[in-house]
């Protein structure tokens with residue numbers, strides 16, 4: 001599968017749209033919209049009861065998701081959003097008075113509130129200080145004490161695009177017996193987190209942004225070690241081995257991460273995800289990451305040439321991602337003017353946030369940079 005093959009799948013490109021807003025929500029490819037339509041028709045006047053097909057699709061989807069995350073499918077569970085994944089973690093650790101959690105001061109709220117909610121039990125939440133969108137491992141590790149039980153950071157920060165060294169943090173946490181959790185939504189689908197090799201205990205993400213499927217279906221990775229340690233506060237019929245012996249109320253939990261999928265899941269979003277992931281696995285996640293980082297480096301270089309200074313201008317590639325942010329004059333008005341030219345970015349936390357994906361081209365970046373230059377002049 002080539003980049004041109006992938007571009008053929010996206011109708012918005014044919015309409016001349018330059019869509020650099022994957023950090024907010026990804027476009028649906030024609031493959032995905034066809035599958036969604038097919039599913040709806042099947043449930044309307046086709047088979048109607050298509051649960052067995054769903055089970056096959058669900059299991060294939062987990063295998064493909066595991067491939068782009070670098071983990072085993074048995075360690076993946078579906079959920080509805082990142083917030084609920086983080087709540088499950090926060091509540092399941094049974095933290096006590098004076099136990100400590102470390103997050104950073106620029107986390108998306110989904111990775112903060114579930115932990116602040118534990119303050120009523122006397123748990124302390126500490127905020128590692130960012131520096132202009134950057135988070136050094138030292139800023140996090142310097143807060144660690146003997147009472148630290150959990151560190152939870154974003155793989156990629158939503159306001160700056162800073163990519164954390166999750167291997168370094170994971171290795172440290174594993175050595176100290178601290179649970180290490182990652183909000184992965186702004187990285188997965190653009191970058192390869194290689195979860196099997198970085199001692200992450202928990203990694204939650206959605207499917208609607210860089211993975212370009214539907215809202216309402218998210219997932220989390222949970223390590224074998226944490227599966228057995230986490231106290232499962234909510235259970236349902238599908239949590240148990242005896243799930244389909246409906247009146248056998250035996251309480252032996254399933255051995256893998258699917259024990260956290262308590263009941264019926266979001267089937268149509270799973271079909272959509274299945275279709276979208278085929279593009280990622282067909283193109284290869286390493287190639288996706290390579291294109292994303294090449295686009296970002298090129299974008300930063302071209303912006304600098306025009307006197308526009310991205311937040312991560314002098315950042316090594318290890319800390320870059322698909323997100324490029326920079327301050328811009330009259331941002332609301334100018335974002336609107338760009339949209340009128342069919343160029344789509346975002347305004348976050350007072351700065352412009354542009355997030356091209358692997359299928360976007362240098363030519364599109366040139367067009368965006370030229371338009372930005374004209375707006376400043």
Ligand SMILES: Cc1ncc(COP(=O)(O)O)c(C=O)c1O
Nearest residue numbers: 081082083108110158183185206
């Ligand atoms: C870093 C980050 N985490 C989480 C989310 C979404 O959280 P939730 O799935 O809880 O709505 C977003 C954006 O919507 C985000 O940028």
